[in-house]
Amino acid sequence: SSGINAEYGATQVVNRAFLDHLYGGGHLERAAKVEDIYYSLMEEEPQFWVGLLSEFAKSCLVCVLAEPSEALLERSEEEDEERVEKRREKLGEEKLEEFGEILEKAERFNKPQIPESLFEELARPNKQE
Numbered sequence: 674s675s676g677i678n679a680e681y682g683a684t685q686v687v688n689r690a691f692l693d694h695l696y697g698g699g700h701l702e703r704a705a706k707v708e709d710i711y712y713s714l715m716e717e718e719p720q721f722w723v724g725l726l727s728e729f730a731k732s733c734l735v736c737v738l739a740e741p742s743e744a745l746l747e748r749s750e751e752e753d754e755e756r757v758e759k760r761r762e763k764l765g766e767e768k769l770e771e772f773g774e775i776l777e778k779a780e781r782f783n784k785p786q787i788p789e790s791l792f793e794e795l796a797r798p799n800k801q802e
Contacts, residue, residue, distance in 0.1 A: 761769060 764772070
């Protein structure tokens with residue numbers, strides 16, 4: 674559709690014509706071009722909009738605000754419990770003990786003890802000085 678849709682925007686047509694009459698400047702013509710652009714954009718495929726949003730998101734901070742769902746949380750917890758229980762049954766006691774030992778070794782390796790002497794070397798600052 675080209676031009677201004679008078680059926681839906683009669684007031685806008687009159688306002689722009691009035692502005693053109695009083696001040697000149699092509700208000701009516703610019704409005705018609707904007708509507709043409711609008712209709713051409715509405716014909717774009719979803720990939721166009723995804724690409725546009727992707728390009729926009731590269732240079733901007735995007736913040737999504739959401740409200741957590743209690744029902745979804747409960748369902749997720751139940752599904753997680755079921756998954757863990759099935760995994761325990763599949764592995765059996767022997768495999769679980771073996772994995773438990775591997776986990777303990779990994780925890781000891783990744784959590785080294787800090788020697789007390791290091792704390793003694795780092796004197797606490799004196800507040801009075």
